[in-house]
Amino acid sequence: MSKFPIIVCDDDKDLANQIAKNINASIQDLIDDNEGYAELNESVTFVANDFAQAVGYIVTNDIKNGIYFLDIELSRESKAKNGVDLAEFIKKNDENAQIIFVTAYDKYAPLTYRRRIGAIDYISKSMSSDKIIQRIEETLRNAFDNLSNRIKFSQRDFTYKIGRRVCKVAEGDILFIEHSTTQHKVHMVTEIGEVEYKANITQIDKENPFLAKVSQSSLVNPKNISAIDTKERIIIFDNGQMVTYSRSYKAVVKKLVDKFENIKVE
Template sequence: MLNVAICEDNLELIDVYRLIFKNYMKDHPEHDMRIVISTGNPTEFENYIKYRSDNNDMFYLIDIEFADSQTKGIDLAEEIRKNDATAKIVFITTHEELAYLTFKRKIEPLDYIRKEDGIKSMNESLYKDLDLTFQRLHELKSQRKKMFHYSLGSRDYTIDVSNINYLETSSSSHKVFLHSLTEITEFRGNLNSIEEEFTNLYRAHKSILVNLDNIHSIDSLNKMIYFNDGSSCEVSRRKLPGLKRKMAQ
């Protein structure tokens, strides 16, 4: 069951959104969803977030600015995120109000819907967002992807392990560098505990953990590992035979 919650101070727009959701339900009878709250009052909405009793997946549609209230959309979203990391949040906004990077950073919203783009575009966006939501929920339930977690500052990060090429430590600091398909990131930690947790990560070097699933080839002569995306890292001579054995399995 997917719960939809809407907070928008323009009551006519609330009706528009409700209609869009109703139509989506009609078009997709296979999906189990309902609108649990639609309000123009942020305080009422906040109360719902705080005291909701069920454990259903959530889809929030939140306006960014409320004319009569000090509370802003981002505050509501932060409140949601405190307890629910997987809730899908879509912001409704006008162009000027959008602090894109900050929102992305603090909330990780699913999408932004711009009021000035018109009802038709809104309709399309919401359909797309709902499709994506169901798709993601399905993925989450069916395969239970192995996720890698780390935290930095006040945030927790998750990365799909299948995207990781390798992790390495620097000798000078207690930082771990993570090399994935799309990013390089660093955090505090050590390789030993990571190695224990993930079986498909192999210690190819004193300071390197490689993801066996992403290895393309091994250059024994130069003691290098090449990954599917073309990046590479070192492997120590001592670990080379073990790595080859693992790869042959």
């Protein structure tokens, strides 16, 4: 299975196969013209001609980190599932999905916005073959870069235990971890909520180099820091939450500011 599976879905079989050929040609052009893509080993994984075929393949093969070229109008029947329905299904099953609509009907674009599909491109079937290949190459470059970055920065999991239950949260979602008011527990704040569990700050620090210790009782994820108030010694996160850092960790905080461009100094 490819690292980034590529799936085409169009109810016109000839057109679907032509899109697949254009995608494979565009990938070869990317490899030939850009050293950064020399190790790409991708090609079209599956060509579907209706909603059910595409869904069956995605579910059976548990597709993740996929790139999907979808026709919006998958059937002439008004009640049939269309490409927007398929994109919605894909997004629920593959959170990193890169969706590209290949369509002759621009009128459908507002529907995709209303349903928060988040397509990365719309390619018109009315363009010339050369223009379509050029556009596919541009959008593939964007899709490969998006997926590589998401895998690199967001996909590793942080594991912790609550009783006998093993829990996971993506490293990229953690804001900070601090001592809890309850003895022998820590308080973890993430982008999706908060949790307390039995653990030791020093041990967490040793095992998780992506976190930075800013006091004897606090660890922070520098990638989610939006600003630092050096006068008040306060670290401010993207969601507005704050942590105070110790005077003895001023040098550590300075290194974070120098290393991470996302951090503003106030």
